[in-house]
Amino acid sequence: MVLEDIARTVVVKMQQIPQLSLLPVAELEKIPLGRLRRDATRLHAVCRYQKGVRKSEISGPNDVRCVDLHPAALTVDWQRYAEFLLYHEYLHALGFAGHDRTFRDLEALWPDEEARTMGKSFGNHLRTRAAKWLWTCPQCSKEYARNRRGRGRYRCRECSIALVDVKAEAVKPKA
Numbered sequence: 001m002v003l004e005d006i007a008r009t010v011v012v013k014m015q016q017i018p019q020l021s022l023l024p025v026a027e028l029e030k031i032p033l034g035r036l037r038r039d040a041t042r043l044h045a046v047c048r049y050q051k052g053v054r055k056s057e058i059s060g061p062n063d064v065r066c067v068d069l070h071p072a073a074l075t076v077d078w079q080r081y082a083e084f085l086l087y088h089e090y091l092h093a094l095g096f097a098g099h100d101r102t103f104r105d106l107e108a109l110w111p112d113e114e115a116r117t118m119g120k121s122f123g124n125h126l127r128t129r130a131a132k133w134l135w136t137c138p139q140c141s142k143e144y145a146r147n148r149r150g151r152g153r154y155r156c157r158e159c160s161i162a163l164v165d166v167k168a169e170a171v172k173p174k175a
């Protein structure tokens, strides 16, 4: 997925949201786009402001240096979530700096309802990619992605059976 194409799609969709019609939505396309580090696991996207500009002083896209998205979101599987992430960061770029009530109301206007709830599964996806160990249930095969060994001290939430350590590299698909 090319970031600029996703950005174009998002801007077009935003131009169809009546509540945003008085805001400089077309200017959002001028904001440089970038990628977070591949191994980032907590941050999914970020809106970076120009040097010296405080969050409370953001008045529009000109105060934004760039918007970065997680590279793992730029795949066919996660494209809808990538669009929503960009929408979220673009709202910040329009001057809605914090995650207050107004911001959440605007965020809820994104037409792809399912995409708005994909954050949790994307987080799990990132943790699984990054994990060194999969604590695996010998009974139901459920895997718990972790960075340290469990050494048999933890039990499956479903079966209460002691989990076995499996090295993640051995089973991880190439991302």
Ligand SMILES: [Zn+2]
Residues within 6 Å of the ligand: 088, 092, 099
């Ligand atoms: Zn935010």
Ligand SMILES: [Zn+2]
Residues within 6 Å of the ligand: 137, 138, 139, 140, 141, 142, 156, 157, 158, 159, 160, 161
């Ligand atoms: Zn189990």
